[in-house]
Amino acid sequence: AQRVTQPEKLLSVFKGAPVELKCNYSYSGSPELFWYVQYSRQRLQLLLRHISRESIKGFTADLNKGETSFHLKKPFAQEEDSAMYYCALTGTGGGADGLTFGKGTHLIIQP
Amino acid sequence: EPEVTQTPSHQVTQMGQEVILRCVPISNHLYFYWYRQILGQKVEFLVSFYNNEISEKSEIFDDQFSVERPDGSNFTLKIRSTKLEDSAMYFCASSIGYSNQPQHFGDGTRLSIL
Numbered sequence: 001a002q003r004v005t006q007p008e009k010l011l012s013v014f015k016g017a018p019v020e021l022k023c024n025y026s027y028s029g030s031p032e033l034f035w036y037v038q039y040s041r042q043r044l045q046l047l048l049r050h051i052s053r054e055s056i057k058g059f060t061a062d063l064n065k066g067e068t069s070f071h072l073k074k075p076f077a078q079e080e081d082s083a084m085y086y087c088a089l090t091g092t093g094g095g096a097d098g099l100t101f102g103k104g105t106h107l108i109i110q111p
Numbered sequence: 112e113p114e115v116t117q118t119p120s121h122q123v124t125q126m127g128q129e130v131i132l133r134c135v136p137i138s139n140h141l142y143f144y145w146y147r148q149i150l151g152q153k154v155e156f157l158v159s160f161y162n163n164e165i166s167e168k169s170e171i172f173d174d175q176f177s178v179e180r181p182d183g184s185n186f187t188l189k190i191r192s193t194k195l196e197d198s199a200m201y202f203c204a205s206s207i208g209y210s211n212q213p214q215h216f217g218d219g220t221r222l223s224i225l
Contacts, residue, residue, distance in 0.1 A: 032211045043114075043216050043217065044216040051211045086153075092211075096144070096159035096160070096209040097167055098146070098156025098169065099144075101153050101154040104153065
C-alpha cells in the first residue's frame with residue numbers, strides 16, 4: 001500500500017533560518033511526488049512537483065529514491081512561508097490515480 | 112486565473128438524509144476528483160472521474176457514495192444516507208491530465224451531520 005509520512009506536525013523556525021520539511025514515502029513503483037501548500041484561509045495549491053525540478057518561492061525538493069524521501073527545503077525562511085504543507089504522491093499506472101497525502105506539517109515562521 | 116468552485120461552502124444535514132455536493136471544475140480539465148478531510152486527519156482520496164465514468168475509487172467510496180457529471184460543467188458527489196462519520200471537509204479537484212499533472216483544488220465544502 002502506498003503511504004506518505006510527514007513526521008513533524010508542527011515546525012517553528014525564525015525568519016531567515018533554513019527550513020526543511022521532511023517527507024518519506026512508500027510505493028512499489030515509481031511515484032510522482034508533489035508538495036502542496038495551504039495558506040491561512042486559502043485553498044490547497046500546488047507548490048512544486050519532482051518531475052519539474054524547479055524552485056518555487058525559494059523552495060526546492062529532491063527525490064531520493066534510495067531513502068524514499070522528498071524533503072522540502074528553503075535556505076532562508078520568510079514570514080509569508082507560514083502555512084500548512086502537504087507532501088503527496090500518485091502512481092504512474094495510467095489511470096487517474098488520486099493523490100495520497102501525508103498528514104501535513106504546520107510551518108510557523110517567527111519574526 | 113480559472114479556479115475550481117464548490118458549493119455550498121457549508122452544509123448541515125440530519126443523519127440519514129441525502130446530500131449533494133457540487134463542483135465546477137476548470138473548463139478545459141478532463142479529470143475530476145473528490146477528496147475528504149475529517150477534522151484533524153489527513154486529506155483522503157475518494158474517487159476520480161474521466162470520460163463520464165469512474166476511473167479509480169478508494170475503499171472509502173462505498174455504495175453510499177456516487178458521482179455524476181450531469182451537464183458540461185458540474186461535477187457532483189452524492190451521499191445517499193449520511194452518517195455522523197461523514198462529517199468532514201470535502202474537496203473537489205480537477206486536472207488537465209493524470210499522473211504528473213497538477214490537480215487544482217476548490218475551497219471545499221464543510222459537511223456537518225447532526
